[in-house]
Amino acid sequence: MEIRVEENPAAVVADMLVEAAERGSHIVLTGGSTPKLAYELAAGKGANWSGSTVWFSDERCVPPESGLSNFRMATDALLGRIMRDQRPAVMRMQGELGPDAGAAAYEADVREQLGGSPRWDLVLLGLGPDAHCASLFPGKPEVEERQRLVTGVELAGMEPQVPRISLTLPAINGARKVVFLITGKDKAKAVARAFGDAPDPVSPAARVRLSAGELVILLDEAAAGGLK
Numbered sequence: 707m708e709i710r711v712e713e714n715p716a717a718v719v720a721d722m723l724v725e726a727a728e729r730g731s732h733i734v735l736t737g738g739s740t741p742k743l744a745y746e747l748a749a750g751k752g753a754n755w756s757g758s759t760v761w762f763s764d765e766r767c768v769p770p771e772s773g774l775s776n777f778r779m780a781t782d783a784l785l786g787r788i789m790r791d792q793r794p795a796v797m798r799m800q801g802e803l804g805p806d807a808g809a810a811a812y813e814a815d816v817r818e819q820l821g822g823s824p825r826w827d828l829v830l831l832g833l834g835p836d837a838h839c840a841s842l843f844p845g846k847p848e849v850e851e852r853q854r855l856v857t858g859v860e861l862a863g864m865e866p867q868v869p870r871i872s873l874t875l876p877a878i879n880g881a882r883k884v885v886f887l888i889t890g891k892d893k894a895k896a897v898a899r900a901f902g903d904a905p906d907p908v909s910p911a912a913r914v915r916l917s918a919g920e921l922v923i924l925l926d927e928a929a930a931g932g933l934k
C-alpha cells in the first residue's frame with residue numbers, strides 16, 4: 707500500500723484516468739462528491755476514451771437522471787464532456803431496478819465481459835466519514851459477501867438513505883490497481899481507521915487489500931491529519 711499526500715490529489719487522479727483511458731482500460735469510477743473535480747479535470751484534457759470501458763463502484767437506487775445518481779454525476783462531470791466519437795463504452799449500474807435486480811443485472815454484465823474473477827485495470831474509490839467505500843458500510847452484511855461480485859444494499863449506513871448497488875470486496879480486491887481519492891478534514895478519522903498503523907477491520911476500506919495489485923491512497927493534507 708502506498709500512501710501519498712498531494713497538494714492536488716484530484717489532478718493526480720485526472721492524469722491516472724486519462725492515462726488508463728488512452729490505454730484502452732477497464733476503469734471503475736466512483737460516486738459521491740469528492741471525485742467530481744478529478745472528473746472535470748480529466749474531461750478538460752480532451753483524451754480519446756473510445757477504446758476503454760467505464761464501470762461503476764456503486765450506485766444509489768434512483769433513476770439515472772436523479773441528482774443523487776452517481777452515474778449522473780460522472781456523466782455531467784466527465785462522460786458527457788468527452789467528444790461523442792471518443793467516448794468509452796459505459797456500463798452503468800441500473801439503480802432504477804432496485805438493489806437486488808440491479809445487482810443481479812450488473813453481476814451478469816461483469817461476468818459476461820470480464821469473467822468470474824474480474825481484474826479491472828483501475829478502480830477509483832472514495833471514503834465516507836464512516837469509513838465506507840463504494841456502498842459497503844461498516845457492520846453491514848454486504849461487507850461479508852464472498853461469492854457475489856455485486857451486491858444489493860437495502861439499508862445504506864448514511865445519507866442519502868436510499869438502497870444501493872455495490873461492488874463487493876472480492877470484486878474490488880481482484881483489481882490490478884485501486885486508487886482511493888480522499889480529501890478534507892472530515893475524512894481524517896476514517897483515513898486513520900482504514901489506513902493507519904492499526905487498521906480497524908470493521909471499516910470496509912480497511913479490508914480493501916489487493917490479492918495481486920497496486921493499492922494507492924491519495925490524500926490532501928487535511929485528510930492525512932489523523933495519520934502519524
Ligand SMILES: O=C1O[C@H](COP(=O)(O)O)[C@@H](O)[C@H](O)[C@H]1O
Nearest residue numbers: 736737738739740832833834840
Ligand atoms: O455514497 C457514497 O459515498 C462515498 C463517499 O462520497 P463523498 O461524497 O464523501 O466523496 C462514495 O465513494 C460512494 O461512491 C458514494 O455512493
